[in-house]
Structures are given as structure tokens and as C-alpha cells.
Amino acid sequence: xxxxxxxxxxxxxxxxxxxxxxxxxxxxxxxxxxxxxxxxxxxxxxxxxxxxxxxxxxxxxxxxxxxxxxxxxxxxxxxxxxxxxxxxxxxxxxxxxxxxxxxxxxxxxxxxxxxxxxxxxxxxxxxxxxxxxxxxxxxxxxxxxxxxxxxxxxxxxxxxxxxxxxxxxxxxxxxxxxxxxxxxxxxxxxxxxxxxxxxxxxxxxxxxxxxxxxxxxxxxxxxxxxxxxxxxxxxxxxxxxxxxxxxxxxxxxxxxxxxxxxxxxxxxxxxxxxxxxxxxxxxxxxxxxxxxxxxxxxxxxxxxxxxxxxxxxxxxxxxxxxxxxxxxxxxxxxxxxxxxxxxxxxxxxxxxxxxxxxxxxxxxxxxxxxxxxxxxxxxxxxxxxxxxxxxxxxxxxxxxxxxxxxxxxxxxxx
Amino acid sequence: xxxxxxxxxxxxxxxxxxxxxxxxxxxxxxxxxxxxxxxxxxxxxxxxxxxxxxxxxxxxxxxxxxxxxx
Numbered sequence: 001x002x003x004x005x006x007x008x009x010x011x012x013x014x015x016x017x018x019x020x021x022x023x024x025x026x027x028x029x030x031x032x033x034x035x036x037x038x039x040x041x042x043x044x045x046x047x048x049x050x051x052x053x054x055x056x057x058x059x060x061x062x063x064x065x066x067x068x069x070x071x072x073x074x075x076x077x078x079x080x081x082x083x084x085x086x087x088x089x090x091x092x093x094x095x096x097x098x099x100x101x102x103x104x105x106x107x108x109x110x111x112x113x114x115x116x117x118x119x120x121x122x123x124x125x126x127x128x129x130x131x132x133x134x135x136x137x138x139x140x141x142x143x144x145x146x147x148x149x150x151x152x153x154x155x156x157x158x159x160x161x162x163x164x165x166x167x168x169x170x171x172x173x174x175x176x177x178x179x180x181x182x183x184x185x186x187x188x189x190x191x192x193x194x195x196x197x198x199x200x201x202x203x204x205x206x207x208x209x210x211x212x213x214x215x216x217x218x219x220x221x222x223x224x225x226x227x228x229x230x231x232x233x234x235x236x237x238x239x240x241x242x243x244x245x246x247x248x249x250x251x252x253x254x255x256x257x258x259x260x261x262x263x264x265x266x267x268x269x270x271x272x273x274x275x276x277x278x279x280x281x282x283x284x285x286x287x288x289x290x291x292x293x294x295x296x297x298x299x300x301x302x303x304x305x306x307x308x309x310x311x312x313x314x315x316x317x318x319x320x321x322x323x324x325x326x327x328x329x330x331x332x333x334x335x336x337x338x339x340x341x342x343x344x345x346x347x348x349x350x351x352x353x354x355x356x357x358x359x360x361x362x363x364x365x366x367x368x369x370x371x372x373x374x375x376x377x378x379x380x381x382x383x384x385x386x387x388x389x390x391x392x393x394x395x396x397x398x399x400x401x402x403x404x405x406x407x408x409x410x411x412x413x414x
Numbered sequence: 415x416x417x418x419x420x421x422x423x424x425x426x427x428x429x430x431x432x433x434x435x436x437x438x439x440x441x442x443x444x445x446x447x448x449x450x451x452x453x454x455x456x457x458x459x460x461x462x463x464x465x466x467x468x469x470x471x472x473x474x475x476x477x478x479x480x481x482x483x484x
Contacts, residue, residue: 169422321423322447330444357443363424 003209004233005217006193009091015125018132021093026200028097035105035199036062042203043215044195048073048151048188049263049290051214051278054195057185060175062106064183070106071160071179072099072113074122074189075144077151078261079312079404080292083219084189086231088115088122091193092129096136098192101199103138106185111139113189114156118146146406148262148316151290152364153186155318166318167364188290190219210236214277218291222247224402225254225297234276236288241272243293252297256380258403261292262309263369266380269296285376294403301396303384305403306377307335312405313370324367327358331374338385341392348385351378415479416454419463425474432475435466448475 008024009016016024040055061068072095076084088095095113103109115123123143130136145165149155152167157178159165178184187195194216198206207215214236220243223229227248234243240257244250254269259276265286267274274280278287296302314328334351337343355371362368378385388394419439428446438459440448455463455477467475 167424169424322426322428322445323423323443326445326447327443354444357449361423361447361449363422 003217003235005197005209006087006091006094006190006219007231007233012090015090015092015129016094018093018129021091025094025097025197028101028196029199030104031101031199032104033062033107035101035195038198038203039105039195042198042206043213044191044198044206045214046188047190047194047218047290049261051287051289054187054191057175057187058102058106061109061183061185064175067180067182068106068109069179069182069184070099070103070109070111070192071153071157071174071184071186072111072189072192073151073153073156073186074113074115074119075150075156076116076290077148077316078290078292079148079406080221080223080258080261080294081290082221083231083291085116085119085122086221087190087193087219088119089125092122092125093133094193094196095189096126096129096133096139097196097199098189098194099139099187100135102185102187102192102195109138109185111136112160112179113139113141114144114150114160115141116146116150117143148313148366149318149364152366154364157184157186166320167362167366169363211275211277211279213279214288218276218288220276220288220291220293222293222295224258224295225251225300226295227251237275237277237280239272240274240276240293243276244272244295250295250297252299254295255298255300255302256296258292258294258296259286260289262313262373262403263365264289264292264373265376266296266302266306268380269298285372296402299396300399300402301384301394302377302381303339303388303394304397305401306374306381307332307339308401308405309403310335310370310374313366313373317366318364321362321367323358323361327354328367328370330354331358331371335374339388339393339397341388341390343389348378417460417463417477417479418452418454419450419467420452420476420478421448421450422474422476425472426470427472427474429471431469431471432466435469436462439463440466450475 044054045051155167174184311332314332319325358367
């Protein structure tokens with residue numbers, strides 16, 4: 001089967017029923033621990049953003065003792081991402097297959113599927129899918145708040161255990177102590193859907209698509225100045241040009257492209273031929289992460305976009321760790337002043353120093369990602385920052401920004 | 415085995431005692447929170463490092479054996 005794999009049923013604008021799902025993919029073979037080795041050979045990595053080898057996580061939980069859980073994480077905290085809710089809407093059975101296969105592979109686990117509270121269609125699709133199945137009595141589905149930190153696994157687990165949605169200090173990591181303090185495999189829902197196909201077709205099939213280091217396909221959410229914004233499935237290593245063509249091409253010349261969402265990296269707008277896999281992107285300090293791609297048109301103000309996102313990220317900080325609680329709002333204030341042309345001398349040096357001082361000093365990686373995003377925005381748009389510093393707001397500044405900062409409407413699925 | 419200082423960033427409230435007791439190893443950021451080198455503590459600073467950890471009013475600083483993450 002060529003692409004699409006995960007979204008093979010996406011010709012419909014509704015969830016594939018169990019019959020349609022089985023007609024398309026065949027039944028899920030019942031298996032066990034051998035899936036861990038198949039996953040290792042397939043080279044599957046996590047599609048939630050961190051690209052961690054899935055087999056390593058499977059083995060870590062399999063090696064623990066006592067009752068255990070699989071947490072299928074559909075809580076995409078990235079405002080510009082819609083791929084997880086789209087996948088749950090269109091192919092809920094594939095995600096459930098993957099979660100059940102993972103549960104068997106790690107020695108018999110209960111499964112919890114986390115769906116963001118605003119993903120109404122995804123919620124309905126998963127509930128209906130569960131009602132159709134006879135093998136899903138050990139699966140439950142829960143709604144989780146819409147927040148950047150919902151994608152952070154320690155915060156999500158703490159919330160599901162009855163606490164606030166706040167990160168905890170790790171270790172212990174979820175594979176040691178997670179849901180109900182039991183060993184827990186936390187996997188992004190897309191990763192589990194890939195797992196469901198590896199269980200059926202094996203590692204060699206999985207590697208037919210993608211690169212040697214990053215095999216398989218990946219879901220991406222493309223938005224901005226493109227003809228048909230939405231979610232599509234690409235081969236890892238596909239060129240940016242291919243992806244932009246798939247979504248109807250660009251609607252104006254591009255100033256830049258954001259890869260990897262609000263923890264991601266701005267690339268110049270002319271990098272059409274760059275390949276979308278982590279090895280190729282690493283040369284530009286970027287990674288595909290959770291597959292957010294935003295095409296920023298030349299008519300937008302990149303300074304305004306960058307400053308506004310940082311302000312939002314500062315607000316999404318849990319405020320638990322001093323450097324993040326103080327540093328991110330401080331950086332956001334300086335960027336705002338720079339964008340307005342009212343920054344005191346030395347503002348950029350302050351941003352650079354504070355960026356160094358918040359990185360790797362929080363319990364979670366929210367501050368690390370935020371300062372990565374800032375550094376990339378300052379680097380890529382150096383000329384525009386300088387123009388704003390000298391002359392104040394540009395003509396594009398008053399326009400609505402392209403990058404969403406909730407509580408604005410979430411990006412609609414394709 | 416080498417010893418390292420590790421901080422619990424959630425528990426730390428920036429009292430800054432550690433930086434006073436161990437200025438050779440710990441400095442404070444602009445907001446008063448300690449910036450700690452996670453590398454192995456030199457022999458001659460070990461006693462001071464232990465005292466800094468023991469004195470932390472929030473018990474946020476720990477001296478750990480083996481590779482400290484932060």
C-alpha cells in the first residue's frame with residue numbers, strides 16, 4: 001500500500017466504521033511481545049514531537065512488574081496542529097488497534113485514550129468505535145483540557161490522576177510510575193496507528209516509505225498561505241515543495257516557513273527543496289516534531305507573529321519554575337517593545353541572556369522550546385526586527401496574525 | 415563515583431542561600447534562582463556543596479551520586 005496509509009479511509013469525511021476499517025486494513029492479528037522487536041526493526045519513532053524510538057518505550061514498560069497502562073495521547077497542545085484529532089475523527093479503529101496491540105505487547109495493559117475537550121468529532125468517533133468493538137472492554141476514553149501543557153506527558157498524567165494539569169519533576173518517568181502510579185506507556189495516537197499497521201504488515205513494509213533513519217509516513221498540519229490548509233500524510237523525507245503542492249500550492253510568495261510549531265524553527269521562504277525528515281532538517285536547527293508546517297506569506301509581519309506567539313507561550317507556562325515564570329514574560333515584554341519600536345537599548349542582549357537562563361532549567365521543556373522559537377525568529381527575521389526597532393510598527397503589523405493564539409478558534413481539520 | 419548537585423526547579427523558590435554558601439559553583443540568575451553546574455563537584459568543594467544542600471529551606475537542592483541531570 002502506498003500513501004496514504006493512516007488516512008487511507010479519508011476519502012470519507014467521517015470515521016471509518018469497524019466493517020470499513022477491516023475491509024481496508026484486514027483484521028488486527030493478535031500478538032504479544034514480538035511486536036516490540038518488529039517495532040524496533042521498523043524504526044518507528046514517536047510522532048508526538050520528541051521522535052523517541054517507540055520500541056525503547058515499549059520495552060521499558062514491558063520490563064516493569066504489576067498492572068500497567070497504555071495512555072493514547074490525542075491531546076495536541078500545539079494550536080496550529082490538528083493531525084491527532086483528525087486521525088481520531090477519521091480512523092479511530094486504527095488508533096484503538098494500535099493501543100490494544102501495544103497493550104498486549106507490553107504484557108497486558110489497560111488503555112486510556114485522551115481526547116482534547118474541544119475535539120467534539122474526535123470524541124464522538126472514538127466513543128462510537130468503542131461501541132462497535134468486542135475487544136475494547138479494557139479501553140476508556142477521557143477528555144482533557146485544551147492547553148499547551150496537555151501535550152506534556154507528566155502534566156497530563158498528573159491531571160488524569162486527579163491533580164492539576166502541571167508538569168512534575170522527572171524521574172520517576174511514566175514508564176516507572178504513571179497512571180494510578182502504575183507503569184504507563186504514553187504514546188501519541190498517530191504513533192499507535194503506525195503500530196497497528198506494523199502489527200499487520202511488518203517492519204519491511206513500514207520501511208517502504210520514508211528515509212532509512214526516519215522510516216514510514218507522518219501526518220502534518222499545513223496552514224498559512226496555502227490553497228487548502230489542513231492535515232495530510234507525507235513520506236518522511238518528502239520535500240517541502242511536494243507538501244505545499246499537496247495542499248494546493250502557495251497563495252502568495254512566502255517570507256518564511258515555520259516547521260515544528262511553537263517549539264519549532266523558521267526557515268527562509270525559498271527552501272522548497274528541503275527534505276522533511278529530522279536528519280535533513282537538523283542542518284537548519286529544525287525538526288519535524290509533531291508535523292506543524294505554517295507558510296508565512298510575504299504580506300504578513302514576521303516580527304509581530306514571533307512576538308505574539310512568545311507572549312502566548314509565556315501565558316501557557318505553568319509558573320511552577322522560577323526561570324520560566326519570570327523569564328518568558330520578560331522575554332515577551334522585550335520582544336513586544338522591540339516590535340513597537342520602543343525597546344530600551346540592549347533589549348536584544350537581554351533577550352539573548354534570558355533565553356540562555358531559562359533553557360533547560362524547568363521541570364518540562366516548555367521554556368526550552370519557547371526560546372528555541374525566539375532564537376529562530378530573531379535570526380531569520382533580523383532585518384525586520386532592525387526595521388521595527390528603528391521605525392516602529394510596519395504596515396503589516398495591524399493585520400491579524402497568521403499564527404493562532406487561543407482562545408481564538410482552533411484550526412479546522414481538513 | 416562522583417557527586418553532583420541537582421535542583422528540583424518546582425520546589426526551588428529562589429532563597430539564594432546555596433549561592434552564598436557555594437559561590438564557586440552556583441550563581442544566581444536575574445530573578446534570584448540558582449544556575450547550577452551539573453558536573454562532578456571537585457573534592458575541595460564537596461563539604462560546602464553538602465552544606466548548601468542541607469541548608470536549602472525548600473529541600474530543593476540535592477547532592478546525588480552518579481550523573482546528575484541538572
